[in-house]
Structure formats: structure tokens, C-alpha cells
Amino acid sequence: MNPLNELLQPRLNEGAVPAAEVMALGLYHPQHGYYRRKEGPWGFAGKDYYTALDLGPLLGQTLALRLEAAWERLGRPARFTALEPGAGRGWLGRDLLNAVSGPFAEALIYVHRDDNPAARHAAEAALAPFLQANRARFASETDPLEPFTGCVFSNELFDALPAQPWRWNGEQWAREVLAASGPEWQAADPGEAGVWFAAQTDGLEPGDGSIWCEALPGLVRELSRALEAGLFLAVDYGESADRLLAKGADLRRFKAHGVDGLWHEDLGEADLTSDVDFTRLAHVLEGEGLTSLSHMELSRWIRTHAPLDAWGAQWMGLPAPDRMKRTENLLQLTLPGMMGSRFRVLEGWKGNEG
Numbered sequence: 001m002n003p004l005n006e007l008l009q010p011r012l013n014e015g016a017v018p019a020a021e022v023m024a025l026g027l028y029h030p031q032h033g034y035y036r037r038k039e040g041p042w043g044f045a046g047k048d049y050y051t052a053l054d055l056g057p058l059l060g061q062t063l064a065l066r067l068e069a070a071w072e073r074l075g076r077p078a079r080f081t082a083l084e085p086g087a088g089r090g091w092l093g094r095d096l097l098n099a100v101s102g103p104f105a106e107a108l109i110y111v112h113r114d115d116n117p118a119a120r121h122a123a124e125a126a127l128a129p130f131l132q133a134n135r136a137r138f139a140s141e142t143d144p145l146e147p148f149t150g151c152v153f154s155n156e157l158f159d160a161l162p163a164q165p166w167r168w169n170g171e172q173w174a175r176e177v178l179a180a181s182g183p184e185w186q187a188a189d190p191g192e193a194g195v196w197f198a199a200q201t202d203g204l205e206p207g208d209g210s211i212w213c214e215a216l217p218g219l220v221r222e223l224s225r226a227l228e229a230g231l232f233l234a235v236d237y238g239e240s241a242d243r244l245l246a247k248g249a250d251l252r253r254f255k256a257h258g259v260d261g262l263w264h265e266d267l268g269e270a271d272l273t274s275d276v277d278f279t280r281l282a283h284v285l286e287g288e289g290l291t292s293l294s295h296m297e298l299s300r301w302i303r304t305h306a307p308l309d310a311w312g313a314q315w316m317g318l319p320a321p322d323r324m325k326r327t328e329n330l331l332q333l334t335l336p337g338m339m340g341s342r343f344r345v346l347e348g349w350k351g352n353e354g
Ligand SMILES: C[S@@+](CC[C@H](N)C(=O)[O-])C[C@H]1O[C@@H](n2cnc3c(N)ncnc32)[C@H](O)[C@@H]1O
Pocket: 035, 042, 051, 052, 053, 085, 086, 087, 088, 089, 113, 114, 115, 116, 119, 141, 154, 155, 156, 157, 160, 161, 219
């Protein structure tokens, strides 16, 4: 039997376990959790899913422009720290460091923060030249964060936090649980989540429902309090709160490049993910004093900030296979219906201008 199902069995014999607790176990059990395993799940061949980073360096190159603009806005400080929580393999940091040059590159230090052992191992290889040159370093999730000026950025961090699905049946709230016979919906008091959901709509309809991520405010506050001045940027899968409610957001399982709702199966061996409530993420950041908060589709964010015509002209000078890869990367992240329209980018600003 799967070791995590074995661990769950005595609890299931006593009663149902909320889906968020099952997700926490499946992803973060210190020994058997999907994100605590020694071997990584990423990439195309034989693995479970790929992220925007597998498609090429376009996201990192656009991020480099946004960070350089933030550095300018801050008055070109001598040190600009770019902290990436949930940094995984460090590929976004690598693409960022490869894309910068001149005085900004001299000011930039990249900090990878993720206790995923397989990811850390892969990041040591991806970041090797930058680690040697003291342009990148590792931090543990448990290390207290020293205050810094610069940027906090993440890709698919918040959708990997345990989240609890809730549904409104027309009369009361129910939460999704794992019972001995399988998943089911059980009536329960949603507390703070219910107040939040009700505030996001003019009137709840039967079947409306969303996900509630308990850990979101704590993590956002920890990160944004360490940022003394600069940019907070999050790329993630999700929607605004009203749209999540209307679609009845739920948990998803990714395994071998397939996606389904079987979040209770293959615990520790499949990725589990939930939509990110971007309205709530912005709301927590606003409470921490961040301003200019906005979020948009990743495809629009890239088209807004990247000089795509100039980059396209540069790619013409590349060998044909490289040129094709760059073009494919661009299409995946900017065409309607492709990856770039499924992700959103949130930006917020903290503190002084230069
Ligand atoms: C979906 S993966 C994304 C990895 C990477 N950003 C990418 O795009 O390939 C989520 C990562 O977030 C990490 N993570 C979860 N909670 C975290 C936290 N509180 N601080 C830092 N990393 C965290 C997990 O260990 C996992 O490696």
C-alpha cells in the first residue's frame, strides 16, 4: 500500500479528513511528500507536468526587464536582492541572471528559497556559474528573512499551497473531505472563508464554491515584510475571487501529463494543485502596505513588457533549431488558449521611489 494512504488509514477509521489536510500530506510529508522526494517530477519526458520554464527563457527575459525597471524606480541601489520562494529547479533564476547585463547585473543577487530536495539538487547544477560568482545563493524556508531592497518573485508557488474546496448547496456550506469510502462533501462551518466568499458576489447560487488557502496570508506577510522597498511579483494559475466562485474551483491532480480531479489518489506520487485566488492575494498585500496592485493574464503581461518585435529580429540570426524553439516559446506564452492565457501575473509595489 502507498505509505501515505497507510498513514491516513487510522485517521479515516475515526472520521473524514478535510481535503486540504490530505493535500498537505501528499505534497509536504517530510519523507513521502511529492515536494519532499529526492527525485524531481518536472519536465516533458516521463514526468508529471511542465511549467512555463520548460518552454524556454522568455519568462525569465521578460522578468529581467521588469526587475531592471524596478531597480531604476528605486534609484539604482548598489544591491538589489531578488528572492524567489518556491524556486524549484532554479531555472527562472538562471534565465533571469543570463538575461541581465551592465550595472543592473552588478547590483543583482538572486536568492533561491525552496526546501524541496530534488529541486535544490537540480538548482545547484542550473545555478552553478552564478553561485561561484556570488551572484546567487540558497536560503532555507526556515531561515528568518533579513530585510532587503529589490524584489520577491515566484512562479507556481501559491498554487502548490494546501487549499480547501468549499461548495454552497443553496442553504449551507459543505467542504470536500476524504472518508473511508472515498471523497465526499460534508456540511461544515466555513468561518472566515464563508465571510470572504459571500463578500465576492451579489448572491450565491447553488453549486458556487471556491478554494480557501489557510497558509496564504502567513506566507505573503512573511515575504512582503522582509521586502523593505521594491516589487512583489507572482506568476500563478488562478483567477479573481468572483470567477473562482462561479466556476466552483476545486483541487486538481497532475500525473504523467494528465490532469483530473482525483486528488485523493497516488498521494505523494502525483502533483496536487489548486487555483490561486488573486483577489485575496492582492487584498493581503494591500493590508501589508503594497500599492499599485494589479494582475493580468501572463500572455498580456509579456506582450505589454517585452519588446517582442526587437527580440524576433534578433532570433533571425540564430541557427534554425534555436529560432524555432524561441518562436514556439513565444507562441505558447502569448497565443489565446495556450499556457500564457491560463496563468496570471500579479504585481505590487512597496515603499519608496528613488
Ligand atoms: C509547483 S512547484 C514550482 C517550482 C518552480 N517555481 C517552477 O516553476 O518550476 C512549487 C514549489 O514550491 C515549493 N514551496 C512550497 N511552499 C513553499 C514555501 N513556503 N516556501 C518556499 N517554497 C515553497 C515546493 O517545494 C515546490 O518546489
